[in-house]
Amino acid sequence: MSDTSFVARELVAERAAPVRSTGFVGFVQTRLLNSPTNILLTVISLLLLWFTIAPTVKFLLIDAVWQGQDRTACLPENVGHAVGACWPFVQAKFTQFIYGFYPESERWRVNLTFLLGALLLLPLLIPRLPAKSVNAGLFFLAFPVVAFFLLYGGGINGFGINWATDFLSTVAVHITDVGRRLRGIGLLSDIAVIGYPLTLIGDGVVAFGDGLQLVALPFEWLRNEGVNHGKPVWFELTTTAIIVSLLMFLLNGHFRSGWRALANSISVFAGIAVVIALLRLDRGGLPIVDTRLWGGLLVTLVVSITGIVTSMPVGIALALGRRSTIPLIRLFSIAFIEFWRGVPLITVLFFATYMLPLFLPGNFTVDGLVRALIGIALFAGAYNAEVIRGGLQAIPRGQAEAASALGLSWWKTTRLVVMPQALRHVIPGLVNSFIALLKDTSLVSIVALFDLLGQLRAAFADPNWSTPTTLFTGFAFTGIMYFVMCFGISRYSLFVEHRLNVHRRS
Numbered sequence: 001m002s003d004t005s006f007v008a009r010e011l012v013a014e015r016a017a018p019v020r021s022t023g024f025v026g027f028v029q030t031r032l033l034n035s036p037t038n039i040l041l042t043v044i045s046l047l048l049l050w051f052t053i054a055p056t057v058k059f060l061l062i063d064a065v066w067q068g069q070d071r072t073a074c075l076p077e078n079v080g081h082a083v084g085a086c087w088p089f090v091q092a093k094f095t096q097f098i099y100g101f102y103p104e105s106e107r108w109r110v111n112l113t114f115l116l117g118a119l120l121l122l123p124l125l126i127p128r129l130p131a132k133s134v135n136a137g138l139f140f141l142a143f144p145v146v147a148f149f150l151l152y153g154g155g156i157n158g159f160g161i162n163w164a165t166d167f168l169s170t171v172a173v174h175i176t177d178v179g180r181r182l183r184g185i186g187l188l189s190d191i192a193v194i195g196y197p198l199t200l201i202g203d204g205v206v207a208f209g210d211g212l213q214l215v216a217l218p219f220e221w222l223r224n225e226g227v228n229h230g231k232p233v234w235f236e237l238t239t240t241a242i243i244v245s246l247l248m249f250l251l252n253g254h255f256r257s258g259w260r261a262l263a264n265s266i267s268v269f270a271g272i273a274v275v276i277a278l279l280r281l282d283r284g285g286l287p288i289v290d291t292r293l294w295g296g297l298l299v300t301l302v303v304s305i306t307g308i309v310t311s312m313p314v315g316i317a318l319a320l321g322r323r324s325t326i327p328l329i330r331l332f333s334i335a336f337i338e339f340w341r342g343v344p345l346i347t348v349l350f351f352a353t354y355m356l357p358l359f360l361p362g363n364f365t366v367d368g369l370v371r372a373l374i375g376i377a378l379f380a381g382a383y384n385a386e387v388i389r390g391g392l393q394a395i396p397r398g399q400a401e402a403a404s405a406l407g408l409s410w411w412k413t414t415r416l417v418v419m420p421q422a423l424r425h426v427i428p429g430l431v432n433s434f435i436a437l438l439k440d441t442s443l444v445s446i447v448a449l450f451d452l453l454g455q456l457r458a459a460f461a462d463p464n465w466s467t468p469t470t471l472f473t474g475f476a477f478t479g480i481m482y483f484v485m486c487f488g489i490s491r492y493s494l495f496v497e498h499r500l501n502v503h504r505r506s
Helices: 023-032 036-062 087-099 104-125 132-151 161-188 192-229 232-251 259-279 297-322 327-341 345-359 368-393 397-405 410-425 427-447 452-459 470-500
Strands: none
Touching: 023 036, 036 470, 087 104, 087 297, 087 452, 087 470, 104 132, 104 297, 132 259, 132 297, 161 192, 161 232, 192 232, 232 259, 297 327, 297 368, 297 427, 297 452, 327 368, 345 368, 345 427, 368 410, 368 427, 397 410, 410 427, 427 452, 427 470, 452 470
């Protein structure tokens, strides 16, 4: 007879149904109300949201005034209830917030610059679109030049040849002057051991300066020929295009493989010719609008975008320099980074605006906005350098060793193997620096450059809109604009990070 003791003689008691873990009800049960501590935290969070979001919505939307011509529309005694945001103030000052004191008749230039920037930036942000190298060249190289002549105005007196002539002549004059000074010091010295070498060095420097003058002679002749023809800009553009295109053709394999480089060079100069013709740069260009009239969102975007774009190559160069095996380069990079990181941005802006002109020659001036842009680019570059250096340290040595074993040079190894991986690691840190730089542009107000926040403070001085809620309305409006820009940058960085780290997802 078989043993049946393993057979159950009674039914097992029914177990409770599993807790629902999907949907809104499941989320509340498993995440918010699953323990006494979480219940307490949920109640406190709801109270905080109620006491912060509810008054904000009431102020911005429910009790807000939406139409009006002056301050009387936003006074409680005229409305009949407590007044929230005074949006007619924002409507009246909106153009000032965007353009500053830019002449109204010329504001189409600002709108066109914004449109061109958006049309060139959006294809760069969409990964699937083709021709990224051409698009990047247009945005990072061509667009800044076009934007300068659109926003600032003015024209050009020459192209290439005129600039080379002025540069070579100026450098030659300064080098010759230094050589003569050294030779004079050597001749006046009573110590032969010091005087004779200084005299020889001075003679050599003078000879080098005279040689540069001889090099400048052909360029000066070409410039004079352009003036004699009556159209120096087009003459110099054509001459420069011929010289550069032939050099590109010869350096890239001439008849065997240089046709592509020749076509690219001709296309670039054709595009330059179109820009010169459309903006009338050969006839004085558009009317000049001084940067002291710029303001609002225009200054905020110019300062932040220029700082972000220019600080990246500075940061990469300093990060590589700090890891260099050459002591001089490494020490210079360390000193540069530590100096700029140890100085507040306000001090940098003050130095660039008020102290830098004291160190320049008397006949050489730099625009105030340009000085602030240079200071911000160097300041942000020092911070980006440390972020990028952290990414470089995260790359195993085997990556560079494997590239070296394949025969790649140091430059190709860094450009194709090490740097792309390092930048992928530090995307959150770089974006954090970019967002901080975007918000720090408000500091340019202390050097008489009125960005978005500066224009807001200037608008408060208008007595026609002096109400109890005008101040809070203005800061709420600018806060929303800054939040939209910063949140957009943050979300796009998460998209890029998620896309580039697809190999790490299981």
